[in-house]
Amino acid sequence: MYPIKQKWNIIRYRCTSETGVGELQNFIMDLIFPQNVCCLCRKPGLYNTRNPWCKECCNDLLDLQTSLPICKKCGKYLEDGEGICLDCETNPPLFHVARSVGPYTDSYRIAIKALKFLGKKNLAVRMGSMMACVVKNEPEFWPLDIIVPVPTSKGQMESRGFNQTEVLARQISKDLRLRLITDALIRVKETPSQRELTKEEREKNLLYAFYLKDNKHCYRKNILLVDDVYTTGSTSKECTKMLLDGGANRVSVITWATGQGF
Ligand SMILES: [Zn+2]
Ligand SMILES: [Zn+2]
Numbered sequence: 001m002y003p004i005k006q007k008w009n010i011i012r013y014r015c016t017s018e019t020g021v022g023e024l025q026n027f028i029m030d031l032i033f034p035q036n037v038c039c040l041c042r043k044p045g046l047y048n049t050r051n052p053w054c055k056e057c058c059n060d061l062l063d064l065q066t067s068l069p070i071c072k073k074c075g076k077y078l079e080d081g082e083g084i085c086l087d088c089e090t091n092p093p094l095f096h097v098a099r100s101v102g103p104y105t106d107s108y109r110i111a112i113k114a115l116k117f118l119g120k121k122n123l124a125v126r127m128g129s130m131m132a133c134v135v136k137n138e139p140e141f142w143p144l145d146i147i148v149p150v151p152t153s154k155g156q157m158e159s160r161g162f163n164q165t166e167v168l169a170r171q172i173s174k175d176l177r178l179r180l181i182t183d184a185l186i187r188v189k190e191t192p193s194q195r196e197l198t199k200e201e202r203e204k205n206l207l208y209a210f211y212l213k214d215n216k217h218c219y220r221k222n223i224l225l226v227d228d229v230y231t232t233g234s235t236s237k238e239c240t241k242m243l244l245d246g247g248a249n250r251v252s253v254i255t256w257a258t259g260q261g262f
Pocket of ligand 1: 038039040041042043053054055056057058
């Protein structure tokens, strides 16, 4: 059984998905469940859906964003130098470009974990807006036609009650005024946690894990694929392959956080 707050969140999520009146729902939720600690460092204060973290954490997120140069293709942070990471050089990805808001460390890691594992869906509003901002400011992404989130497995959907990439994609779609297609891709294979696996194991694990349900929305379209974290890029690459096989013109990827590449 879900605890009452999680139950509320699920009801709210379903309402907002179907009616699109998210702002009002968030306002009501902020009134019912006021947030009195920063969701990243637990510092007491008054927070809400639009401002879920304290000033220090906000500055931390901004500082981390520009702390290291990034690979021009996949957006991974590079130890030093500029240009393209070794990974993209030896095995060029099929997607056009990939970018993240920040590195998968410190506050970025806490934020995605709080959204994913603690069910703090209200975080997706601010996080999705920050992702939309990165897309807006990177000319390589444009033009774009539709947004497609990476699907989650049935098991995860049942245990969490929502797909974290879909809630992020919903906010991005709102901010960029682009159509969101949530059921273009479906996950047909349950994959165990990818965290401890090597790049090769991840790729093998994800092989044929996704299926393009219907290509009518994707055919000849420039697609923005949304995922939470880019580590080896296996998930993004596999989904890109499915979308391109289905006739998509171009696929670009936006994630909340990314790892490091050398
Ligand atoms: Zn904080
Ligand atoms: Zn790269």
